[in-house]
Amino acid sequence: MARVIAIVPTYHPDDDVQERLAKLAAQVERVIVVDDGSGAAADAVLGRISDDGHIVVRLDRNRGIAGALNEGVRMALDQGADFVVNLDQDTVLPLEYVATALAVFESANPVTNIGIVCVDRVNGAPALPTWTSPEGFGLVPEAIQTGFVISRECLETAGMFDEGLVIDTVDTEYCLRVRDHGFRIAIARGTDIRHAIGRRAELRPFGIPMRHPDGRIATYQYHSPFRRYYIARNNIDLIFRNARKRPRWVLAVAKRETGGMITSIVSGPQRLAQLLAISVGTFHGLIRRRGMIPAWLRRLIT
Numbered sequence: 128m129a130r131v132i133a134i135v136p137t138y139h140p141d142d143d144v145q146e147r148l149a150k151l152a153a154q155v156e157r158v159i160v161v162d163d164g165s166g167a168a169a170d171a172v173l174g175r176i177s178d179d180g181h182i183v184v185r186l187d188r189n190r191g192i193a194g195a196l197n198e199g200v201r202m203a204l205d206q207g208a209d210f211v212v213n214l215d216q217d218t219v220l221p222l223e224y225v226a227t228a229l230a231v232f233e234s235a236n237p238v239t240n241i242g243i244v245c246v247d248r249v250n251g252a253p254a255l256p257t258w259t260s261p262e263g264f265g266l267v268p269e270a271i272q273t274g275f276v277i278s279r280e281c282l283e284t285a286g287m288f289d290e291g292l293v294i295d296t297v298d299t300e301y302c303l304r305v306r307d308h309g310f311r312i313a314i315a316r317g318t319d320i321r322h323a324i325g326r327r328a329e330l331r332p333f334g335i336p337m338r339h340p341d342g343r344i345a346t347y348q349y350h351s352p353f354r355r356y357y358i359a360r361n362n363i364d365l366i367f368r369n370a371r372k373r374p375r376w377v378l379a380v381a382k383r384e385t386g387g388m389i390t391s392i393v394s395g396p397q398r399l400a401q402l403l404a405i406s407v408g409t410f411h412g413l414i415r416r417r418g419m420i421p422a423w424l425r426r427l428i429t
Contacts, residue, residue, distance in 0.1 A: 130209045131154075131156055131208065131209065131211075131212060131225060131276075132159060132206060132208040132212070133151055133154075133157070133211070133212040134161065134203060134212065135158060135159070135160050135199075135214045135215070135216055136162075136196055136199070137161070137162045137169070138162070138189070139165045139168060140165070140169060140172050140176075140216050144172065144176070144216050144217075145176060147216070147218070148179065148181060152181065154212075154220065154223070154224065154225040154226065155225055157181075159181070159182045159199045160176055160182065161184045161186065161195040161199040162186060163186055163189050163192070164187065164190065165185075186198065190293075191294045191297075192288075192293070193288040193292055196287075196288050197287045200282060201287070204282065204283075210228075210232070210278055210279065211275075211276070211282065212275070212276050215322065217323045219320060219322075220320055221319060221320065224274070224315065224318050225276065227316075227317070228244035228276040228318075229244075229276070231244045231315060232244065232278060234262060236261060239260045239262065240309055240311055241278070241310065241311050241312075241313045242278055242284075242312065243277050243278075243305060243310065244314070245267065245276075245314060246270070246315060246318050246319070246320045247265075247317055248319040249271060250319075250321060254267055254314050255267075256314055260313065264314065265313065265314040266313055266314070267314060268306065269298070269303065271298055272301065274318075274322075276315075284308050285304050291417035292361045292364070293357060293361075293418065293419055294354070294357050295354060300365055300368075303368075303369065303373070325348055325349060327346040327349060328347060329345070329346055330344065330347050330394055331344075331394050332390075332393045333393055333394075347390050349391075350387075351397075352397055352400040352403070352404035353404065353420065353428060355404045355408065356404040356405070356420050358388075358408070359404070360409070361412070362380055363413060364415065365380070366381060367415070391405065403427060407424055
């Protein structure tokens with residue numbers, strides 16, 4: 128039987144994470160929790176997680192989602208994992224999710240070369256496959272990394288997650304790299320996970336509320352200035368990497384992210400902090416700066 132080990136990065140985990148880990152543990156052989164520098168504030172929760180029998184690795188500093196995932200993935204491979212499951216600390220997997228994903232790997236023709244199986248829906252929103260494999264599997268060009276079931280062969284061939292990106296676009300970059308190595312990303316049909324994806328903010332350009340015909344104020348997907356720095360910087364990084372081989376993808380990303388950045392700047396909240404974060408992130412993207420956000424900028428925008 129395939130050996131499946133789950134990796135769950137945590138950062139200031141809440142008390143409910145124990146219950147989510149228990150449900151995950153029922154589907155895999157082992158759970159490795161990698162705490163990304165939460166410090167002493169997380170001692171009690173992580174202690175209880177360890178008491179439940181899960182492996183707990185504590186990083187001495189915050190390294191971002193890519194660094195935490197890599198720490199766990201390396202440990203899982205060293206322990207003989209055939210497949211690694213990635214899961215965010217706030218994600219709830221449906222029952223039999225891992226079994227459904229493994230069935231995709233098992234029934235796929237070797238020529239299809241599946242490297243990752245991902246969720247079909249996130250909070251009910253469908254993945255909308257771009258292609259269909261000869262076996263009838265829905266295939267996508269990229270996906271959200273929580274819920275990834277990755278084969279050992281894929282990890283050993285395509286490599287680890289890009290720690291220079293820290294957070295944001297880490298999953299996108301990995302999906303693009305996996306495909307460049309000849310692997311495909313398939314959907315575990317019928318699966319639906321529950322996952323917190325930011326928050327909605329009212330759309331108020333320069334303080335003026337934009338309303339729907341029924342009078343409700345329109346909303347948009349809000350990201351903090353801290354996140355906006357990484358979103359701006361890392362998307363420019365990926366645009367440089369893919370400009371020649373994926374020109375249509377680059378144009379779509381540039382259009383989408385430019386619109387998002389303009390909305391954040393003019394609508395707020397924290398319009399000045401958004402402007403500063405996006406401006407510095409854009410500059411750092413252009414000069415190809417990587418790694419953690421500068422301490423001075425983090426202080427100003429938070």
